Amino acid sequence: MDALIAPSILAADYVNLEREIRRVASADWLHVDVMDNHFVPNLTIGPPVVEKVVQVSPIPVDAHLMIDDPERWAPGYAEAGCASVTFHAEASRDPRALARQLRDMGARAGLAVRPGTDIDPYLELLGDLDMVLLMTVEPGFGGQSFQDSVLPKVRRVRDAVSAAGLDVWVQVDGGVSERTIERAADAGANVFVAGTAVYGAEDAAERVTLLRSLAQGHLH
Numbered sequence: 494m495d496a497l498i499a500p501s502i503l504a505a506d507y508v509n510l511e512r513e514i515r516r517v518a519s520a521d522w523l524h525v526d527v528m529d530n531h532f533v534p535n536l537t538i539g540p541p542v543v544e545k546v547v548q549v550s551p552i553p554v555d556a557h558l559m560i561d562d563p564e565r566w567a568p569g570y571a572e573a574g575c576a577s578v579t580f581h582a583e584a585s586r587d588p589r590a591l592a593r594q595l596r597d598m599g600a601r602a603g604l605a606v607r608p609g610t611d612i613d614p615y616l617e618l619l620g621d622l623d624m625v626l627l628m629t630v631e632p633g634f635g636g637q638s639f640q641d642s643v644l645p646k647v648r649r650v651r652d653a654v655s656a657a658g659l660d661v662w663v664q665v666d667g668g669v670s671e672r673t674i675e676r677a678a679d680a681g682a683n684v685f686v687a688g689t690a691v692y693g694a695e696d697a698a699e700r701v702t703l704l705r706s707l708a709q710g711h712l713h
């Protein structure tokens with residue numbers, strides 16, 4: 494298994510988005526945070542802008558939908574060309590049906606939970622998922638501190654994935670940096686979202702390489 498680094502454009506300069514996307518072209522995925530000012534108290538971008546991001550991005554786009562009513566809106570992100578679409582368990586009426594719909598549309602399906610949400614009720618959905626996203630900060634804003642209290646949950650998902658013999662990715666998002674990424678990899682994560690750590694670096698490509706090599710040494 495490879496460690497995959499997904500820079501979050503939440504920490505990028507939105508006025509120069511194309512240039513900012515090219516700064517992280519050596520990463521594995523481009524993480525795009527969609528916020529609706531309802532599910533979280535912040536507002537970012539929606540389908541028309543995400544579609545343009547997909548068009549200019551040299552790497553596949555990983556959409557993280559922090560929105561209410563994902564049943565209504567998530568398919569639009571698969572249609573816009575996102576290679577991966579992750580929606581929140583707390584906001585979904587029928588996560589299994591939505592995951593299946595996204596997969597039928599050709600996207601990878603991801604299920605996300607907030608730091609305080611129990612993952613156990615959702616482990617039975619693993620067979621319909623390509624990724625589980627365990628938020629390591631309260632969703633809504635970049636630049637927060639990594640919550641170590643989420644690590645047992647990361648381990649729990651990794652153990653359940655291994656026990657079921659599935660190839661479901663385990664993603665962590667929030668406060669991931671050169672100081673925290675090894676702990677997340679040790680716990681079983683293999684996809685690492687990093688906003689501030691990558692975009693705050695003078696050389697974003699060098700930071701991506703550093704994060705990848707730190708995580709790779711601790712992968713399961």
Ligand SMILES: O=C(CO)[C@H](O)[C@H](O)COP(=O)(O)O
Nearest residue numbers: 632633635636667668688689
């Ligand atoms: O989903 C998010 C916030 O809801 C961001 O992707 C996340 O916080 C990344 O930012 P940083 O690496 O700066 O913590």
